[in-house]
Each structure stands twice: as structure tokens, then as C-alpha cells.
Amino acid sequence: MAFRQSMVMLKEVSRLAYKNMLRDPSVKYSRTKAIKLHDRTWPDKVIDKAPRWLSTDLRDGNQSLPDPMSVEQKKEYFHKLLEIGFKEIEVSFPSxxxxxxxxxxxxxxxxPKDVAIQCLVQSREHLIRRTVDALKGAPTAIVHTYLATSDLFRDVVFKMSQEEAIEKAVETAKFVRSLTKDDPTLQDTKWVYQFSPECFSDTPSDFALKICEAVKEAWEPTVDNPIIFNLPATVEVASPNVYADQVEYFCRNISEREKVVVSLHCHNDRGSGVAAIELGLLAGGDRVEGCLFGNGERTGNVDLTTLALNMYTEGVSPELDFSDIQSIIDVVEKGNKIPIHERAPYGGSLVVCAFSGSHQDAIKKGFIEHEKRVANGDKRWMMPYLPLDPKDIGRSYEAVIRVNSQSGKGGAAWIVQRAIGLDLPRQLQILFSKVVQDKADSLGRELKSDEIVELLTETYNIDSKVNNSLKLAEYKYDKVSEEVTKVYGIIEVNGEKINISGTGNGPISSLLDAFGNAFKTELEVEEYSEHALGSGSKTKAASFLKISCNDKTQWGIGTHESVTKSTVNSILSVVNSLLSKNIISK
Structure with missing residues (x-):
């Protein structure tokens, strides 16, 4: 007993020793100083057009990989980016x-001639020369230099004053200019200059503006060939609204705005990269840098796939093509050797799947209403839980609902309807969902589509495919009057032929009376429904019948090109099930 108490105390001491989060984190961490922009305009704006996109998967994304891409992998990735529609691609750090x-x-x-190739380079002369050599001959070449401008980086990392930083940035711009747009031998290439005040989001806004003004003056951009100022949240240090204020302040106050492209480059340290970019675009940003599915240092660069498809689902063309998102995922996973998370927006394997019963029921009803709207010429997509039509990115509706022990009646019914076209009556949906849940629970996993169809066939003996000891060899109806129908027939039970006859107010009741007479029992219809199965020349009928017998009930399902025969098949389905369960006997 004493030993057990000692172990409990030791575990408690150990737990407390690792409990290091502070009750008052303000003694260790400071809130990022927000810019005072009381007349901000970005909250009242909307994104109504695509920005200029730059993929930095092959540079910023690649440098973050434990195992960087091979040249062949980069080539495959490069061509996929072109296929998607990127017109600006940062391909490397060539020096x-x-x-x-x-x-x-x-x-x-x-x-292609309409694609700009961008390369990053440090502010060192020999590295810049190497970078320019690598870019020679490109239709459009973007030379991207950067300098850390936050107080933290200048003071701690580079020991550089603001004035020294400006001097260095200007010197670099002038040197790049001398090797590119001022060199008469290199005029077959359109040379564009991009400067990033690194850690812009943690840089005093007036200083970020001041250093960019100095760089612009050194480069002398034009309206036809503007300079790009890339404003990175190199490390995300504040909420997205703070970044938006910083961007709006910059856009308002940079001179010769018509000669400037404001580019946004957000990392995702706080998990707000997408939101920061979206607000930054509202604040005046023209261009976005990022990676497909958000690869990059630490928590990654902003996810371009999410940004683009967010626009798409608001009716704005992103001018990027994600019609075959799986092929994009395949290339990204192969190159990065990092799987796309199952819950990643749009690209995750589970994002269009619903397991919850209430979700499944809402989606099933949503598709019914959607089909009605489409039939009336309304193509709007209004679907519970699905902001994007999976077909738009190359995914099938079959993947939308997946069934496990948590699923409700709508899930299994959806699978059945999509797989074999049967629209189960509501009461049958409820009963069958319990069968599916029990099966999934016993297996400890979700059920696949073919397993659910097989389970339905076994449980309700569709067309007597499972239990068929009784066959209706021949039969004939005789309509005696408007209220009376008689049936005569021959059944085979385990090879023995038996004459049957019955009377009722229609085909169903008369045939059930005949079977009741043959088996000395009473069979009563509790529920019956039918619907068309398929369309055109291949249309069939599906019939669903619930029969009570000896205080027991049994559903049966029958299909056939003839409505009458589909009904007969549903009756045979029930009778064969009752025989197999010994509820009736010969």
C-alpha cells in the first residue's frame, strides 16, 4: 500500500515538474504593437477578382523539406504548376x-512565354551574379532580394541600424539593376525586381515604407514594368486584422502606387495564414505567394489551394484549375514526401465525407432538392455541409457519405441509392441503418459501399438472391369484379410442386392469400411502395413490401422491368425469408 502511494506521489511531482505554462504569460510574451489606422477601409471590401499568384513550392517549399526534391521531381512539379495555370513561379535559390x-x-x-521565372538571392554580389546568369534568356525574370527589417532581426541577428539597412537595400537594388535592365546585351528578357522587407509584419510600418521608397527610387520602375514589394509575415506574430492594417497603411502611403505591385507572403505560425492573406487582399494587396496545400518552414506557407477554392466557392474565378485535384495531390505528395492531411481544406481525403447520421441525412435531402432545382434550370449549388461540389475538383458523389457505427439512416440509404439505385422507404431506412450500425460496430470500422449493398441483399433477400427455396413456377390473375381478384398458380418448394389459389382486392392481396392458404397462415400487407429504377430503355421498377405474419414482420425487395413482376418478386422475397427463418413452414 505504501509503495502504491509513493508511486502516485511521484507521478504527481513529475506532472507538476512539466507543467511550465505561465499563469500570466504577459511577463514573458508581449502583444505585437498594432498600427493605428482608425479609418481603415478593408472591412467593407470584398474579393471580386483573382490576385496575381506566385507558387514558391519549388523554392520556399522545397527548402523546408527534410529530403529536398530531386531535379526530376522538381521538373514534374514545375509542369504541374504550369498545368494548373500559374504564371509566376519561384523555382529556386540558384546560388x-x-x-x-x-x-x-x-x-x-x-x-511558356507568358510565365515569369522568379529566383531568390541574398544581398551579396557574387550570389547575385550567379542568380542573373541562371535567369538569362527567360521571357520574364524576377530577381527577388530580401533584407530583414524588424527591430529584432536587425538588432540581434545582423547588428544593423535602420540607416545601414536602407543603405544595403539600395546598394543591392542598384547592383541588380546594373546586371539586368541596364545591360544592353540582356534586353531579350523582361527584368523585374522584387524586394522583401523580411519580417514585415514585425517591422515598424513607417520604416518598412521608408526602406521600400529608397529601393524604388534606386530601381526606377515604370507603369509597364512595376517593382514588386513583397510584404511577408515571415513569422506570423499577430492576428490577421493587424496584418491587414499594415498592408493598407503601406498601400496608401507608398508613392507612385501605379508603379508598385504589393505582394503578400504569409506563413502560418498562428494558423491564420489564409485569413491574413484574404484580409490583406481586401487591404490592397495585388499578388499572393504561397505553396499548394501550405508546405513551408515551421507551420508552412499560406495554402494556395485553400485560397483559390475559397474564392471559387464565392463565385469568383481564381484563374487556377483544380479540376483534377487528386493528380495535384499525387505530385505534391511525391515531391514533398509529406502526406496531405485527411482533413486539409478541399484536398483532404475526408473533407467531402460525412460519417455523422445528422450530416448524412441533411446531405441526402440536399441532393434531392438540388436535383429538383437543376431540373428547373437553376444550377446554384446549395448543399448542407458541402460548400463545394465535389465534382468540380474531380471527386465523385460516392465519396460524400461513408458509413460506420456513428452513421444514421441517411448514410446507408444514400450508399444504396448511389450504388444500385434503390430509394429505400423511410421506415426501411431506419431498420436497415440499425443493421448497418451493428455490423460496423462488430467489425470496428466503416463499411464499404459493396459491403452495404451485400448486407441489404442478405437482410431483405432482394429478388430472392439469398433464400430461394420457393419459386413461383406459373400464375394467372382473374379479375372477377372491381373489388375481387383471384389468382391461380403453381409453386415449387424444394423441388415439390404445389397448386395455390387465393382471393383479394388486387394482385398483391390475392397472391398473399394464396401463399397464406398454402402455408396455413395469414400474411398481411403493412406497407408497400415502388419507384422507377434507372431511366430510358433500361428503366426497371423496384418494389418494397412489408408483411406481418405470426406477430413478426418482414420486408422484401423485388425488381423487374415489369411493375407487376417487381411486386411479385418482392412478395417472393418476403415468403422465402419467412421460410428460411422458420416463421412459416410447408
């Missing part, structure tokens, strides 16, 4: 390695 230099040359030599 970093021969591999990056060689791939840059490949990109230059294989890019």
Missing part, C-alpha cells in the same frame, strides 16, 4: 547549389 542552378536553367528553357 545555393549546382542542382538549383541547373533546374533554373531547365525552367528558363521550358517555360
Amino acid at each position: 545555393a547549389s549546382q542542382t538549383d542552378f541547373d533546374f533554373t536553367r531547365y525552367a528558363v528553357e521550358n517555360c
Whole structure:
């Protein structure tokens, strides 16, 4: 007993030793100082057009990988980016390695004329020369330089004053200019300059503006060939509204705005990268840099897939094509060697799937109403729980609802309807969902579509496919009057032929009376429904019949090209099930 108490105390001491979060984190962490912009305009704006997109998967994304891409993988990725529709691609850091230099040359030599190739380079002369050499011959080449401008980086990392930082940035811009747009031998290429005040989101806004003004003056952009100022949240340090204020302040106050492209580049340290970019676009941003599915250092760059499809679902064309999202995922996962999370927006394997019963029921009803609207010429997509039509990104409706022990009546019914066209009556949906739940619970996993169809067939003996000891060899109806129908027939039970006859107010009741007479029992209809199955020349009928017998009930399902025969098949389905369960006997 004493030993057990000692162990409990030891565990408690150990738990407390690792409980390091502060009750008052303000003694250790400071709130980022927000800019005072009381007349901000971005909250009242909407995104009504696509920005200029730049993919940095091959540079910023690639440098974050434990195992960087090979040249062949980068080539495959590059061509997928072109296929999606990217017109600006940051391909490498060509001064970093021969591999990056060689791939840059490949990109230059294989890019379409309307695509700009961008490369990043540090502010060092020999590295800039190497980068320009790599970009020579590109239709449009963007030389991207950067300098950390936040107080933290200047003071701690570079030991550089604001004035020294401006001097360095201007010196770099002038040197790049001398090697590119001022070199008369390189005028076959349109040379564009991009400068990033690194850690812009943690930089005093007046200083970010001041250093960019100095760089602009050194480069001398034009309306036809503007300079790009990339405003990165290199490390996300504040909420998205703070970043939006910083962007709006910059856009308002930078001179010669018509000669400036304001580019946004957000990382995702606080999980707000997408929101920050969206608000930054409202604040005046023109261009977005990021990676497909958000790869990048630490928590990643902003997810371009999410941004683009967010626009799409609001009726704005992103001018990027994600029609075959799975092929994009395949290339991204192969190159990055990192799987896309199952719950990643739009791209995750589970994002269009519903397991919850209430979700499934809402989606099933939503599709019924959607089909009605489409039939009346209304193509609007208004679907519970599904903001995007899965077909728009190449996914099937069959993946929308998946069934496990948590699923309700709508889930299994949806699967059945999509797989074999049977629209189960509501009461049958409820009963069958319990069968499905019990099966899924016993297996400890979700059930696949073919397993659900098989379970339905077994449980309700569709067309007597499972239990068929009784066969109706021949039969004939005789309509005696408007209220009376007689039936005569021959059944085979385990090879023995038996004559049957019965009377009722219609085909169903008369045939059930005949079977009741043959088996000395009473069979009563509790519920009956039918619907068309398929369309055109292949249309069939499906019949659903619930019969009570000896205080027991049994559903049966029958199908046939003839409505009458589908009804007969549903009756045979029931009788065969009752025989197999010994509820009736010969």
C-alpha cells in the first residue's frame, strides 16, 4: 500500500515538474504593437477578382523539406504548376547549389512565354551574379532580394541600424539593376525586381515604407514594368486584422502606387495564414505567394489551394484549375514526401465525407432538392455541409457519405441509392441503418459501399438472391369484379410442386392469400411502395413490401422491368425469408 502511494506521489511531482505554462504569460510574451489606422477601409471590401499568384513550392517549399526534391521531381512539379495555370513561379535559390542552378536553367528553357521565372538571392554580389546568369534568356525574370527589417532581426541577428539597412537595400537594388535592365546585351528578357522587407509584419510600418521608397527610387520602375514589394509575415506574430492594417497603411502611403505591385507572403505560425492573406487582399494587396496545400518552414506557407477554392466557392474565378485535384495531390505528395492531411481544406481525403447520421441525412435531402432545382434550370449549388461540389475538383458523389457505427439512416440509404439505385422507404431506412450500425460496430470500422449493398441483399433477400427455396413456377390473375381478384398458380418448394389459389382486392392481396392458404397462415400487407429504377430503355421498377405474419414482420425487395413482376418478386422475397427463418413452414 505504501509503495502504491509513493508511486502516485511521484507521478504527481513529475506532472507538476512539466507543467511550465505561465499563469500570466504577459511577463514573458508581449502583444505585437498594432498600427493605428482608425479609418481603415478593408472591412467593407470584398474579393471580386483573382490576385496575381506566385507558387514558391519549388523554392520556399522545397527548402523546408527534410529530403529536398530531386531535379526530376522538381521538373514534374514545375509542369504541374504550369498545368494548373500559374504564371509566376519561384523555382529556386540558384546560388545555393549546382542542382538549383541547373533546374533554373531547365525552367528558363521550358517555360511558356507568358510565365515569369522568379529566383531568390541574398544581398551579396557574387550570389547575385550567379542568380542573373541562371535567369538569362527567360521571357520574364524576377530577381527577388530580401533584407530583414524588424527591430529584432536587425538588432540581434545582423547588428544593423535602420540607416545601414536602407543603405544595403539600395546598394543591392542598384547592383541588380546594373546586371539586368541596364545591360544592353540582356534586353531579350523582361527584368523585374522584387524586394522583401523580411519580417514585415514585425517591422515598424513607417520604416518598412521608408526602406521600400529608397529601393524604388534606386530601381526606377515604370507603369509597364512595376517593382514588386513583397510584404511577408515571415513569422506570423499577430492576428490577421493587424496584418491587414499594415498592408493598407503601406498601400496608401507608398508613392507612385501605379508603379508598385504589393505582394503578400504569409506563413502560418498562428494558423491564420489564409485569413491574413484574404484580409490583406481586401487591404490592397495585388499578388499572393504561397505553396499548394501550405508546405513551408515551421507551420508552412499560406495554402494556395485553400485560397483559390475559397474564392471559387464565392463565385469568383481564381484563374487556377483544380479540376483534377487528386493528380495535384499525387505530385505534391511525391515531391514533398509529406502526406496531405485527411482533413486539409478541399484536398483532404475526408473533407467531402460525412460519417455523422445528422450530416448524412441533411446531405441526402440536399441532393434531392438540388436535383429538383437543376431540373428547373437553376444550377446554384446549395448543399448542407458541402460548400463545394465535389465534382468540380474531380471527386465523385460516392465519396460524400461513408458509413460506420456513428452513421444514421441517411448514410446507408444514400450508399444504396448511389450504388444500385434503390430509394429505400423511410421506415426501411431506419431498420436497415440499425443493421448497418451493428455490423460496423462488430467489425470496428466503416463499411464499404459493396459491403452495404451485400448486407441489404442478405437482410431483405432482394429478388430472392439469398433464400430461394420457393419459386413461383406459373400464375394467372382473374379479375372477377372491381373489388375481387383471384389468382391461380403453381409453386415449387424444394423441388415439390404445389397448386395455390387465393382471393383479394388486387394482385398483391390475392397472391398473399394464396401463399397464406398454402402455408396455413395469414400474411398481411403493412406497407408497400415502388419507384422507377434507372431511366430510358433500361428503366426497371423496384418494389418494397412489408408483411406481418405470426406477430413478426418482414420486408422484401423485388425488381423487374415489369411493375407487376417487381411486386411479385418482392412478395417472393418476403415468403422465402419467412421460410428460411422458420416463421412459416410447408
